[in-house]
Amino acid sequence: MKPLQTIGAFSAGLAVVFGAAYGIGAGIGPGSPPPRPAAAHGEAHSEEAEQIQLTPAGLQVSEGGHTLDLETRTLSAGRPGTLRLTIRDAHGEPVTSYATEHTKQLHLIVASRELTTYRHLHPTRDADGTWSTPVDLPTAGSYRVFADFRPAGAKKGLTLGADLTVTGRYEATAPAPPSPTTTVDGYTVTLAGRLRPGAESDLTFTVERDGRPVTDLQPYLGAYGHLVALRSGDLAYLHVHPHGEAREGRTSGPDVSFAATTPSAGAYRLFLDFKAGGTVHTAAFTVRTGA
Numbered sequence: 001m002k003p004l005q006t007i008g009a010f011s012a013g014l015a016v017v018f019g020a021a022y023g024i025g026a027g028i029g030p031g032s033p034p035p036r037p038a039a040a041h042g043e044a045h046s047e048e049a050e051q052i053q054l055t056p057a058g059l060q061v062s063e064g065g066h067t068l069d070l071e072t073r074t075l076s077a078g079r080p081g082t083l084r085l086t087i088r089d090a091h092g093e094p095v096t097s098y099a100t101e102h103t104k105q106l107h108l109i110v111a112s113r114e115l116t117t118y119r120h121l122h123p124t125r126d127a128d129g130t131w132s133t134p135v136d137l138p139t140a141g142s143y144r145v146f147a148d149f150r151p152a153g154a155k156k157g158l159t160l161g162a163d164l165t166v167t168g169r170y171e172a173t174a175p176a177p178p179s180p181t182t183t184v185d186g187y188t189v190t191l192a193g194r195l196r197p198g199a200e201s202d203l204t205f206t207v208e209r210d211g212r213p214v215t216d217l218q219p220y221l222g223a224y225g226h227l228v229a230l231r232s233g234d235l236a237y238l239h240v241h242p243h244g245e246a247r248e249g250r251t252s253g254p255d256v257s258f259a260a261t262t263p264s265a266g267a268y269r270l271f272l273d274f275k276a277g278g279t280v281h282t283a284a285f286t287v288r289t290g291a
Contacts, residue, residue: 056263058146058161058230058237065090068147068160071130077140077168083110083123084132085147087160094129097152102221106131109146109228110164111235112139115269116173118282120228140168144235159237175269175286184283187214189272195289197265202243203227204257205272205283213254219246220275225256232267265290 061068071084087095087106098105108131110119116139123133137143143164150157176182181190186209193203205225207214217224223246229238243257256274270285 056231056234056236057159057239058144059234061160061162063160064154064158066095066151066158066160067092068145068162070145070162070164072164074165074167075135075137077166078136078138080134080136082132083108083121083135083145083164084130085123085145085162086130087147087149087151089151095151096125096127096129099150099152099154099157101150101157102223102226104221105149107148108133109148109237110135110137111144111146111230111269111271112137112166112173113142113144113235114173115175115230115232115235117143118228118269118271118284120226120271120273120282137166139173140166140170142166146237148237161235161237175284178267178286178288180285182283182285185279185281186210187276187281187283189274189283191270191285191287195260195262195268195287197262197290200259200261202257203260203270204255205274207254207256207274207276209276214276215253216251216276217253217256218251218275218278219248220273220280222246223256224252224274225258226273227258227260228271228273229260229262230269230271231263232269236263238262238268262289 067088069086069088071086072082075081089095104122106123108121108123110121111117117137119135121133121135123131125131143166144161145164146159146161148157148159181188188208190206191203192206193201195201207217220226223242225242227240229240239261241259243259246252267286267288270287272283273280
């Protein structure tokens with residue numbers, strides 16, 4: 001997919017993993033937005049990569065004459081709620097016409113600042129242009145909401161981001177340390193390939209179950225897997241493209257491959273969605289790139 005008021009406090013343990021320090025607080029309240037990321041390290045290999053270094057996706061609420069109007073600013077931890085938003089054009093009017101990409105008109109990503117909670121949602125749109133979706137977020141803290149879409153007639157898609165506060169008693173969490181292998185719902189997923197700062201990288205995920213390759217991966221969003229990559233700290237949203245398209249009714253596996261463009265050195269969280277046994281599973285990885 002194409003392209004990203006911070007609140008809360010975070011633990012020193014998270015600082016070790018991601019190289020940023022936060023203080024721990026018992027409650028959550030609004031604060032100031034994150035600073036603009038420092039200049040990317042490494043030499044870009046193309047004009048596109050250089051532009052991505054300068055303006056990573058998802059860090060802005062407005063871009064290209066469009067604005068993400070996040071109507072729901074606060075939710076309660078551990079309680080079902082509804083997330084509502086509107087995409088507005090340069091005149092402030094709701095956008096009601098979208099192109100379909102990866103089988104959906106809008107992809108909504110919700111991730112905690114610590115990158116330990118992740119949701120990939122597909123809201124429905126009312127006639128007035130308001131998108132809404134049910135959501136249940138387990139822990140209090142600061143979250144980032146990303147709307148990934150392409151207005152009808154536009155040549156390229158946009159990823160706009162806004163902050164969401166989830167209230168409740170805050171307890172700091174940290175992602176798992178970097179590892180090429182993770183397990184989710186009984187499936188073991190192994191990552192091959194390395195992210196390179198300022199360049200496009202090929203990543204391949206291999207899915208196994210009980211030590212055997214899974215060869216019946218089902219189509220999901222037009223491919224046999226969907227990958228979202230977020231940079232720790234500012235949660236910049238990476239450009240990720242699947243290799244190949246899925247044919248409806250046909251299965252594949254055990255490998256799913258992507259091309260990812262990394263704007264800078266640092267720590268990233270990769271979230272792979274894949275469908276097997278009629279259920280979508282999400283495998284999460286922590287990876288580092290550069291020095």
